[in-house]
Every structure is written in structure tokens, then in C-alpha cells.
Amino acid sequence: MMDLKEIGQRAKDASYILGTMDSQRKNEGLRAAASELSGRREEILRANEEDLRLAREKGMAQGLLDRLLLTPERIEGIVTGMAQVIDLEDPIGQVLSMKKRPNGLLIGQKRVPLGVVGIIYEARPNVTADAFALCFKTGNAVILRGGSDAINSNRAMVSCIRDGLKKCGIPEDSVQLITDTSRETATGFMRLNGYLDVLIPRGGAGLIRSVVENSTVPVIETGTGNCHVYVDESADLDMALDIVFNAKTQRIGVCNACESLLVHRDAAERFLPRLKEKLEEKQVEIRGDEASRAVVPEFAAASEEDWGKEYLDYILSCKIVDSVDEAIRHINRYNTGHSETIVTESYENAQRFLDQVDAAAVYVNASTRFTDGFEFGFGAEIGISTQKLHARGPMGLLALTSTKYIIYGNGQIRK
Amino acid sequence: MMDLKEIGQRAKDASYILGTMDSQRKNEGLRAAASELSGRREEILRANEEDLRLAREKGMAQGLLDRLLLTPERIEGIVTGMAQVIDLEDPIGQVLSMKKRPNGLLIGQKRVPLGVVGIIYEARPNVTADAFALCFKTGNAVILRGGSDAINSNRAMVSCIRDGLKKCGIPEDSVQLITDTSRETATGFMRLNGYLDVLIPRGGAGLIRSVVENSTVPVIETGTGNCHVYVDESADLDMALDIVFNAKTQRIGVCNACESLLVHRDAAERFLPRLKEKLEEKQVEIRGDEASRAVVPEFAAASEEDWGKEYLDYILSCKIVDSVDEAIRHINRYNTGHSETIVTESYENAQRFLDQVDAAAVYVNASTRFTDGFEFGFGAEIGISTQKLHARGPMGLLALTSTKYIIYGNGQIRK
Numbered sequence: 001m002m003d004l005k006e007i008g009q010r011a012k013d014a015s016y017i018l019g020t021m022d023s024q025r026k027n028e029g030l031r032a033a034a035s036e037l038s039g040r041r042e043e044i045l046r047a048n049e050e051d052l053r054l055a056r057e058k059g060m061a062q063g064l065l066d067r068l069l070l071t072p073e074r075i076e077g078i079v080t081g082m083a084q085v086i087d088l089e090d091p092i093g094q095v096l097s098m099k100k101r102p103n104g105l106l107i108g109q110k111r112v113p114l115g116v117v118g119i120i121y122e123a124r125p126n127v128t129a130d131a132f133a134l135c136f137k138t139g140n141a142v143i144l145r146g147g148s149d150a151i152n153s154n155r156a157m158v159s160c161i162r163d164g165l166k167k168c169g170i171p172e173d174s175v176q177l178i179t180d181t182s183r184e185t186a187t188g189f190m191r192l193n194g195y196l197d198v199l200i201p202r203g204g205a206g207l208i209r210s211v212v213e214n215s216t217v218p219v220i221e222t223g224t225g226n227c228h229v230y231v232d233e234s235a236d237l238d239m240a241l242d243i244v245f246n247a248k249t250q251r252i253g254v255c256n257a258c259e260s261l262l263v264h265r266d267a268a269e270r271f272l273p274r275l276k277e278k279l280e281e282k283q284v285e286i287r288g289d290e291a292s293r294a295v296v297p298e299f300a301a302a303s304e305e306d307w308g309k310e311y312l313d314y315i316l317s318c319k320i321v322d323s324v325d326e327a328i329r330h331i332n333r334y335n336t337g338h339s340e341t342i343v344t345e346s347y348e349n350a351q352r353f354l355d356q357v358d359a360a361a362v363y364v365n366a367s368t369r370f371t372d373g374f375e376f377g378f379g380a381e382i383g384i385s386t387q388k389l390h391a392r393g394p395m396g397l398l399a400l401t402s403t404k405y406i407i408y409g410n411g412q413i414r415k
Numbered sequence: 416m417m418d419l420k421e422i423g424q425r426a427k428d429a430s431y432i433l434g435t436m437d438s439q440r441k442n443e444g445l446r447a448a449a450s451e452l453s454g455r456r457e458e459i460l461r462a463n464e465e466d467l468r469l470a471r472e473k474g475m476a477q478g479l480l481d482r483l484l485l486t487p488e489r490i491e492g493i494v495t496g497m498a499q500v501i502d503l504e505d506p507i508g509q510v511l512s513m514k515k516r517p518n519g520l521l522i523g524q525k526r527v528p529l530g531v532v533g534i535i536y537e538a539r540p541n542v543t544a545d546a547f548a549l550c551f552k553t554g555n556a557v558i559l560r561g562g563s564d565a566i567n568s569n570r571a572m573v574s575c576i577r578d579g580l581k582k583c584g585i586p587e588d589s590v591q592l593i594t595d596t597s598r599e600t601a602t603g604f605m606r607l608n609g610y611l612d613v614l615i616p617r618g619g620a621g622l623i624r625s626v627v628e629n630s631t632v633p634v635i636e637t638g639t640g641n642c643h644v645y646v647d648e649s650a651d652l653d654m655a656l657d658i659v660f661n662a663k664t665q666r667i668g669v670c671n672a673c674e675s676l677l678v679h680r681d682a683a684e685r686f687l688p689r690l691k692e693k694l695e696e697k698q699v700e701i702r703g704d705e706a707s708r709a710v711v712p713e714f715a716a717a718s719e720e721d722w723g724k725e726y727l728d729y730i731l732s733c734k735i736v737d738s739v740d741e742a743i744r745h746i747n748r749y750n751t752g753h754s755e756t757i758v759t760e761s762y763e764n765a766q767r768f769l770d771q772v773d774a775a776a777v778y779v780n781a782s783t784r785f786t787d788g789f790e791f792g793f794g795a796e797i798g799i800s801t802q803k804l805h806a807r808g809p810m811g812l813l814a815l816t817s818t819k820y821i822i823y824g825n826g827q828i829r830k
Binding site: 016019020099101105107114115193197198212213216218219220221236239242243245246247250332354355356358359360361362363364365366367369370371375376377387388389390392393402403404405406407408409410411412413414 | 431434514529530608613627628631633654657658747769770771775776784792805818821822824825826828829
């Protein structure tokens with residue numbers, strides 16, 4: 001097992017320097033890191049080939065192999081992404097408010113980095129550069145623990161980034177990779193209180209659950225999305241069709257895809273046969289409750305388990321409800337707090353849905369697929385928070401910051 | 416063991432109603448609860464007497480008995496506190512920003528309750544009413560788990576509050592008390608994911624550590640404070656004397672009291688003898704490093720352990736440093752991220768201290784004792800966060816809120 005406390009201390013030391021570094025200097029570091037990644041592309045691709053070879057030997061599934069794969073184009077994409085981060089405004093150092101108290105104390109609240117951020121993720125080497133860039137831009141040191149299947153790619157990329165920083169005279173320990181991929185080290189990492197200010201898991205439901213269960217450092221829970229579309233009685237059914245089709249099929253493996261459809265009883269007969277036809281274009285399997293199967297007998301039968309399921313596949317569960325209130329209750333019972341949408345022409349139902357549905361993003365007449373840092377205009381995304389603490393919904397640079405109170409006195413003591 | 420999931424579900428159900436309740440109605444509930452507490456004072460005092468009797472039998476220390484004690488005046492204080500919460504502005508429902516995206520989506524960020532808040536605290540019955548009032552004002556349902564020694568007082572108070580709410584037709588389960596004070600139930604409570612949105616421990620270092628170690632729900636770490644005063648070379652020594660005396664002795668058992676003093680080498684001979692004399696007024700024991708004992712041989716000898724200690728007593732550790740940088744390094748190594756102050760007439764050193772010290776509240780020329788929700792002008796305080804996630808420093812009503820994105824579309828789908 002690696003000496004995690006030593007890694008933590010090095011990150012902490014780097015974070016004190018990064019925390020007061022001006023934006024210009026941080027952008028220099030990002031440029032140097034990007035140029036090193038771009039210039040040493042061949043070295044990264046060779047390391048990635050080794051990862052792919054080992055993964056194929058282990059019989060890794062095609063989808064996972066694709067996530068692991070780097071190509072010259074993908075590396076250029078990563079480098080372009082870093083250039084976009086350079087262009088973003090640096091939120092650190094902003095003073096959010098400054099007020100004089102009756103006793104003369106001037107109390108300001110200043111935006112500061114979190115300090116040391118830990119990222120635990122799967123075998124997706126693009127996350128390595130991405131997470132570094134966002135953490136570094138916000139003055140945080142980052143400790144990365146990527147999936148073991150990408151270890152060679154990650155080593156190569158982190159070595160490039162560290163060399164780029166070193167050339168600028170910026171502490172290399174701004175980014176560190178945990179190269180020991182054992183479970184003991186992962187658990188130790190999740191319990192590195194006193195060094196890690198926050199841990200962000202990025203990956204599937206299993207990874208996130210494990211981090212939530214085992215961590216003693218503060219965690220930002222990201223990701224899983226059991227997202228619903230509710231088609232109200234008054235919905236424009238052409239619009240509803242487009243939205244369900246888009247939310248279900250535009251990309252199936254993502255957390256903001258629609259997994260479950262609720263339809264008002266009075267719209268079911270007009271809507272469900274058309275929906276079935278439309279979704280057949282993409283061979284979507286629909287698993288319906290009894291009422292919906294009475295309308296379209298070809299639907300498969302849904303079980304209780306289907307209502308809580310994130311399929312990430314060409315499968316959709318479907319249930320008929322009697323009212324917007326029943327839809328809201330169902331969603332609040334089974335959702336994961338990610339993204340929910342109502343299709344309606346009713347002002348009252350739209351407002352009620354927006355008010356009462358408990359989720360990070362609640363839509364009227366739009367696809368759930370928009371829940372994303374770029375679509376929301378943040379210019380970046382470190383993940384999508386499904387918890388309510390600290391950050392909720394797509395997380396841009398601000399989610400990687402904290403605040404501190406700065407207080408100017410002239411000798412005040414408490415009476 | 417109690418059925419925690421049932422308690423959790425009841426809280427969740429209540430939270431959906433509270434979440435969209437208007438401020439007027441919430442204030443009615445607070446008034447009714449306060450009037451019930453005030454009117455049934457005798458019943459509460461009797462329950463409290465029983466707690467005190469059992470505590471004395473167990474040989475509880477005087478300080479803890481005082482925290483447990485309720486008197487007619489203290490109950491009136493609690494009721495007055497609730498009236499003050501009624502007067503605070505309700506932050507729920509505010510839309511923090513609303514922007515139109517190029518595709519026509521109108522994306523707003525709205526302030527909402529956290530949902531269900533858990534509070535774990537020691538045998539201090541005043542926290543019961545206090546925590547309820549702040550959570551209720553912000554539309555949260557709260558589940559309380561108070562110290563077992565206050566169980567009768569807590570039962571009586573929660574019964575009053577629930578009856579008050581009931582009389583207004585507001586769900587009683589807005590507040591629930593965990594009456595089973597076993598360790599198993601406490602652990603189960605800390606792992607009530609899916610029901611509890613956040614857990615806030617209020618109490619001493621041991622309680623907080625146990626919650627941080629055992630919880631799988633998000634925790635806001637509050638409390639422990641190893642706070643420093645650094646007296647710079649250029650300090651006004653009269654001011655420094657007042658500030659150290661105030662920060663150390665005005666109240667010793669609190670988290671924002673000073674526990675450790677750093678003095679610049681060039682101020683030590685002028686300052687330390689005067690300090691010794693001043694602190695003798697309160698019989699403060701000073702534990703110094705070798706250099707400070709060379710100046711004042713009467714100081715006790717500090718060990719390495721002293722630098723990290725929260726004494727909560729008439730004891731102060733004292734160390735001589737060669738520069739503001741050494742002071743900052745020492746503080747960042749040993750502090751708990753609570754409150755730190757520099758006494759200086761140097762602009763540069765003041766700025767450097769404010770920039771580089773890693774703590775929730777960093778002061779120039781003022782006592783650390785001001786770190787407090789009331790002193791900061793929040794009108795209330797649910798605790799002082801020493802973590803960087805979600806809230807840092809004194810937490811008022813805003814710390815009990817989250818946000819959700821509300822998105823108005825007209826048929827947008829993702830390309």
C-alpha cells in the first residue's frame with residue numbers, strides 16, 4: 001500500500017501555493033501541460049495500446065474498450081478542452097459580499113479553492129486531463145485514482161502534465177496519480193481525512209455507491225439518473241413524442257437519458273400507439289404497467305423493480321397515472337434526484353411540477369438531455385451532483401470552490 | 416431498535432409539504448409551537464427535573480449539569496429565540512439567477528430546502544427547540560437525536576412543538592425525536608441514506624468524530640476550534656494584550672476561544688511579560704516553547720501535543736516564531752480550520768495572513784470570539800462549519816437550503 005499520507009501532504013503543500021496563485025500564472029501552467037500532452041502524443045498512445053491489449057486479453061466489453069481508447073483525434077480533443085478551460089473566468093479571489101457590522105468589523109466573504117480534491121473514476125483516460133484542468137484552474141491540488149485498466153495511459157498523461165507544470169516552475173504535486181490500484185489503497189484514499197477536502201466519484205452506480213459507503217471525507221455524489229418524462233393530459237403530443245424520443249434515444253448510456261415515462265390516463269390512447277411506432281425506429285423495448293398494456297398489448301410487462309431502474313439501454317418503463325399529483329408522487333418515490341420533465345400546456349400543472357418535483361433539474365416542455373454543464377452555459381463540467389449539499393445539478397468551476405470569511409478590525413473584542 | 420426507515424419516510428412525507436409552504440404559514444407554525452412550549456413550561460420543567468435527578472445519580476459533572484438544566488428563564492429565552500427566527504427573512508423560493516440560453520431554454524436556479532435534516536447532539540435541551548425552529552423556517556423536516564441524559568426534557572419539548580403544529584394543521588412529523596438512545600440506533604441513523612439529506616452533529620470533538628467516521632449520509636462537520644492569535648513584530652501591544660485576553664478568557668468552553676498564541680521573536684520580550692501578568696488575573700496557565708520560556712521562565716513547558724490541542728480551559732500554548740510566514744505555516748499545520756487572527760500594523764503581513772491562512776474566518780486586529788452567526792449578522796446559527804463543502808464558518812438559515820434548477824422550454828430537444 002502506498003503512503004497515502006505522504007501523497008496527501010504533498011498535495012496539501014502544493015495547494016497552499018496554488019491557492020494564492022494568480023490566474024495568469026495558472027493559465028500558463030495549463031498551456032504548458034496541454035502542449036506537453038499534445039507534443040508527447042505518441043508516448044501516450046503507446047501506453048494506451050498497452051492498456052487496450054491487456055483489456056482485450058481480459059475480455060473487456062466493446063463499450064468499455066471504446067471508453068478506454070485514445071486516438072490522435074481524442075488527444076487533440078482533450079487539448080482543445082484544456083484550452084477552453086484557460087478561457088473561462090477564474091472565480092478564485094472574488095469577494096462575494098463585504099459588510100460593516102455595528103461594532104466596526106468589516107466582514108467579507110471571499111471565494112477560495114477547496115484545497116485538495118480527490119477524484120475516483122473508471123478506466124476513462126480523458127477524465128485524467130479534464131479533472132486536472134478544472135481543479136487546477138480553481139487553485140486546487142488534485143489526487144487522481146483512475147480505473148486500473150487505464151493505469152498506463154494515466155501514468156503517461158500525468159507524467160506529461162507534471163512535466164509541463166515543472167517547466168513553468170509550478171509545483172508538480174498539483175496533480176498526483178495513485179498508481180497502486182489495490183482495494184486497500186482505494187479505501188485508505190476514501191478515509192484520508194485531514195488531507196482530502198472532498199472526494200468526487202465519477203462513474204457508474206457501483207463505483208458511486210462504494211465511495212458513499214466507505215468514505216469518511218466529504219463526498220459529492222454524482223451521476224446516476226433515473227429520469228422521467230411525464231406527458232400531461234393537456235400535452236402537445238407532437239412535442240411529447242419528440243421529447244420522449246430525444247430523451248430516450250439520443251444517447252442511451254448517459255445519466256440524463258429518460259428511463260421512465262408517465263402518461264396521463266386521458267392522453268394514453270392518443271399517445272401510446274404513436275409512441276410505440278416512433279420508438280420502434282430504434283428498437284426500444286417498452287415495459288408497461290397493466291393500464292398501458294391495455295392500450296398497447298405489445299408492451300412487455302413492467303415489474304415493481306422497473307420503476308427504480310437506470311437501464312442505460314434501449315429500454316423504457318411506462319406507467320399510466322391519473323393526475324399530475326400522482327406523477328409527482330411516483331417521481332419523488334422512484335427518482336434519483338437528477339432530471340425530470342413535464343410536457344404540458346397547463347400553466348397550473350407546469351408550476352406544480354416545477355415546485356414539487358424533488359430533483360436537481362426540473363423541466364417544462366424540454367428534453368432531460370440538457371442537464372449538462374456545457375448546455376447550462378458553465379463552459380465546463382466536473383460532474384452532475386445528485387445530492388443537495390454544496391452543489392446540485394451540473395457542476396462547473398464554482399463547485400470546486402469554497403469561501404472564507406475575511407474580517408478587518410481595529411482592536412475589537414467581544415463584550 | 417426503532418424503525419428508522421419509517422421515521423425517515425414520515426419526515427420525507429412532511430418535507431414535501433413543508434417545502435412548498437409559504438412563509439406566513441410557517442411562521443404560524445413557529446408561533447404555535449413557541450406558545451405551546453411557553454404554556455406548558457411546568458410540564459417541561461418536571462421532565463427536566465427527572466433528567467437532572469438521574470444525571471446527578473450518575474455523578475454528572477457540574478458543567479454538564481448546567482447545560483442540561485432548564486429554568487423558567489431559560490424556557491423564556493428559548494421562546495424568545497423562536498420569535499427571533501419568525502422575524503428572519505425566509506430564503507426559500509428566491510430565484511438566484513435566471514438566464515436564457517441560445518436555444519431558448521430559460522434556466523433558473525431556485526432556493527429550496529435541503530429536505531430532511533438530522534441533528535445529533537448532546538444533552539442540551541435548548542438545541543431541541545433551536546434546531547427545530549431553524550429547520551422548520553427553511554422548510555426542512557428535522558429528525559432529532561439528542562443526548563440520552565436529556566431524553567425526558569426532549570420528549571416533553573418535542574411533544575409541545577408537535578402539538579403546536581397539529582393545532583395549525585401542519586404535519587407533526589416536521590419534527591421527530593429518536594427516543595431510542597442505543598448506539599445501534601445512532602449508527603442506523605447515520606446510515607439512513609435515501610431519507611436523510613444531511614446530518615449535522617452539534618457537540619464536542621468526540622461526538623463529531625464519531626459522526627464523521629460512521630456516517631454514509633452527507634455530514635456538515637462543525638465545531639472544534641484550535642484557534643490562534645499571532646502577535647506580529649509591528650503589533651500595537653496594548654491591542655494585542657486586549658485581544659489575547661478576550662479571545663482566551665471571555666468564555667473558555669467555546670470553539671472560537673483562543674487556544675494558542677504565536678509571537679514574533681522581536682515582540683516577545685516586550686509582550687510576554689505583560690501578557691503573563693494580564694493572564695494571571697484569570698489564572699491562565701501558559702505552556703510555552705523553549706524560546707518563550709527563555710523570556711518568561713515561569714511558563715510551563717509545552718510539548719508537541721500542545722500545538723494541536725483544543726483545551727477549552729484556562730490554558731494557553733505559546734510559541735515564538737521568526738516571521739509571519741512561519742506563523743502561517745504553523746497555523747495551517749495545527750489548526751482545525753476555525754478562526755485565526757493576526758495583530759499587526761503591517762499592511763503586507765495583514766494581507767498575507769488573510770490570503771494564506773486556511774480557516775473559515777481569518778481576522779486582522781480583532782478577537783476570534785466574533786465567529787458566530789449572531790455576531791456576523793445572520794440572526795441565527797445552526798453551528799459553525801469547519802469543513803469547506805457546502806458551508807464554511809457560522810451557518811445561518813442559508814446553510815439549511817439547497818437549490819434546484821427550473822427550466823422553461825417550448826419543445827427543445829438535444830441535437
